Amino acid sequence: MKLAKYVSKKKTLVAFTHSFHGRTLGALSATYKKKYRNGYEDWLISDTKWVKYPYCYRCPFGEKYGSCTFKCISQMKELIYKHINDIAAVIIEPILGEGGYVPAPVEFIQELRTFTADNNIILIFDEIQSGFGRTGTMFAMNHYDVVPDIVALAKGIASGMPLGACVAKTEIMNQWTTSSHGGTYPGNPVTCAASMATINVLQKEKLLENAYEMGQYMKATLKDLMIKYPVIGDVRGFGLMIGVEFIKPETGDYNTELVTKLRVKALEKGLVLISCGDHDQVIRMIPPLMITKEEVKKGLDIFVDALRDALNG
Ligand SMILES: Cc1ncc(COP(=O)(O)O)c(C=O)c1O
Incomplete structure (x- = not known):
């Protein structure tokens, strides 16, 4: 500037x-x-x-x-x-x-x-x-x-x-x-x-390629979850910079409360999640660029588990 x-x-x-x-x-x-x-x-x-x-x-x-x-x-x-x-x-x-x-x-x-x-x-x-x-x-x-x-x-x-x-x-x-x-x-x-x-x-460890591939996999998995969990309003982003926006399905409003609960439940299970958005309605997925597929799967499993818990109270 x-x-x-x-x-x-x-x-x-x-x-x-x-x-x-x-x-x-x-x-x-x-x-x-x-x-x-x-x-x-x-x-x-x-x-x-x-x-x-x-x-x-x-x-x-x-x-x-x-x-x-x-x-x-x-x-x-x-x-x-x-x-x-x-x-x-x-x-x-x-x-x-x-x-x-x-x-x-x-x-x-x-x-x-x-x-x-x-x-x-x-x-x-x-x-x-x-x-x-x-x-x-x-x-x-x-x-x-x-x-x-x-x-x-x-x-x-x-x-x-x-x-x-x-x-x-x-x-x-x-x-x-x-x-x-x-x-x-x-x-x-x-x-x-x-x-x-x-x-x-x-360059040496081809981390751009890894970020792209792991990102595609994460995005596809998260998009599939939208069918089962209508509280997920949107999944978007490139590579390993993915946003998952949570809504109240009846109105489409921001679901800040659920994001807060989800973060607590995930932390209890060993997964650190960070939110963003003007109403903290979005979970940002930003794992290290060197993440492996096994680690992505493990993280997403915990994410789903924590989401289920958060929805059940
Ligand atoms: C897009 C963007 N710009 C700039 C910054 C730098 O902010 P600060 O100078 O307060 O560390 C950040 C930090 O989160 C950022 O995400």
Whole structure:
């Protein structure tokens, strides 16, 4: 965000509903969730404009993917046009993390790329959670066949060692003159070595392929469960970044209570589950990329067992 503002000399950021970009003041300015913003509203970058995220399962325009008119795309363009002279960048998670493990549809991301490029607006992807093999490809952007201007990376980049990276096209990064950005820890040799080792292991042990295959298997199994358990409203994601959204079948409402119970029951049986979504209505499945089929099966067995227990009280 800092680089985009420096290069464009403009002030406005376009971000998305349900987004999560971090807890520091700058990143928080583009983070939607009130839980994180509460207490800081007066101190954030005030000039963020919000576009509705294309959350197809709960389409904010009441459309249905497959037969829709992509109102998400027209509203995104409308908002950008309205502020076109002030916009420094558009920042998006191609797959929402905290917001509910929601992949944006391919049509949306491709149109966003074309539209921002045509209008000379910098496009930032936040791949802090989705990058480094998590989705069965090196980056989530590979599923969309687009390249942003700037990408933010962290988490899997060094297998847990503290490292983050801001990667940009050369013509953008070169405009950041010496000392216009820096810090105490950048380029830490130990964490950079951990990242190099991570890249080697991803290649040598074919972990992208494993994430893809195990993800396909998990998704198919979870989708089968939807028939028997109508509380599972949606199963979605790429590779080993899978969201399972729980609903109240009578109304389709968020089923936060069940997710909470399920997590407790699963933990009692030795399986750690983490939730996400604005109402904590989604279980995120993010096992290690090296997980074996036996381990996936074991995890899913415990998941079903815990779900049965949670439904029975
Ligand atoms: C998509 C995304 N962006 C950014 C972050 C980084 O957040 P923070 O800087 O608060 O660790 C996270 C962490 O969960 C994330 O999932």
